[in-house]
Amino acid sequence: MGRLDFSTTESARLLLLAVFGVLALSVVLAEQEGENLSGLSNNPDKAIFAVRENGTTCLMVEFAVRFLVPYDVLALNGIDLITEQAAFTLPRGAEIEGTCGSTESEIQISWKNNAYTLRIYFSKELREKDIEVWKISKVQFVYDSSETSHFINAYNPGKHTASTHHLSALVTPAGQSYVCAAQQTLTLISSDHQKGITVSMYDVQIQPFDIASDFMFSEAYKCITDQRERLEETLPLILSFILALIIVITVVVYHFHLKLTAVQPVLPRDRSMYKNM
Structure with a gap:
């Protein structure tokens, strides 16, 4: 009986070890890492970041980002507060983390020893007529107003979190990348x-x-903005071409009309008339 209890306990222990082993293996297999590829861009303001899972790219962003952050400073009278604006851009040398999923993904971009962290959340969903799209569902920005390179003499400095609410931005058909030069x-x-x-x-x-x-x-x-701008750029060229074509057609038609309506000289049929000419 004691041997039976022992074997049952050992079997349960081995089963638990096997389960934990599988879980640990799945975590290792699903390892995700962030990579900074900004050095590939010739634009000094543009950053390129990627998240990879099992050695394969699962999320990529390429963009330039500007931030405008209001903060309070103490007025000269030492009583009132006035609002200043901290303006700065996303640096190319930021650190990257992220997660990839089948319907939800996230990228986290941090710099200045985590004084600033930008998180962008993505989701995928079905819309009308079973069309699958992805979108940005949330953007969160954590900043530390005690970081003095951008926040000068901030009143009551510290870390703050800014977030969007009920966001549905950059809606794009599944399987495609969103491209936009416009701001x-x-x-x-x-x-x-x-x-x-x-x-x-x-x-x-x-x-x-x-x-x-x-x-x-x-x-x-x-x-849509890029499509409109491209149309605005090409529309004058198209109109100029159409106008030039209309002018050419008009000239050709007029030329043929003159030929058809011109009075032709009537030659005498009787040879005797040539002598009198």
Whole structure:
């Protein structure tokens, strides 16, 4: 009986060890890491970041980002507070972390010893007619107003968190990357007295799901703003071409009309008339 109890206990222990081993193995297999590829860009303002899972790219962002952060400083009278603006950009040398999933992904970008952290959350969903799309569902920005390179003489400095609410931005068909050269602006509400933080992105290309090739974006889905700007650029050329074509057609038609309506000289049929000419 004692041997039976012993064998049962050992079996349970071995089973637990096997389960924990499988879980640990799955964690290792699903290892995700962030990579900074900003050195590949010739634009000094643009950063390129990637999240990789099991050695394969699962999320990529390429953009330039500007921040405009209001903060309080003490007025000269030592009583009143006045609002200043800290303006700065996302540095190319930031540190990257992220997670990839089938319907939810996230990238976390930190710099200045975690004084600043930008988190972008992505989600995938089905919309009308079973069309699958992905979007930015949330943006969060953590900043430390005691960091003096951007916040000068901040009143009551400390860490604050600014977030979007009910966001649905950059909606893109699944399997494609979002591309937009025009500026995209988001407003985040800060824990610092509900101040509005402005985050502006431009020269954007983002893909958080379904990347087919390593370090390569999929087919580009251009934003409406870029499409309009391209149309505005090409429309004058198209109109000029049409006008030139109309002028050419008019000249040709007029030329043929003159030929057809011109009075032709009537030659005499009787040879005797040639003598009198």
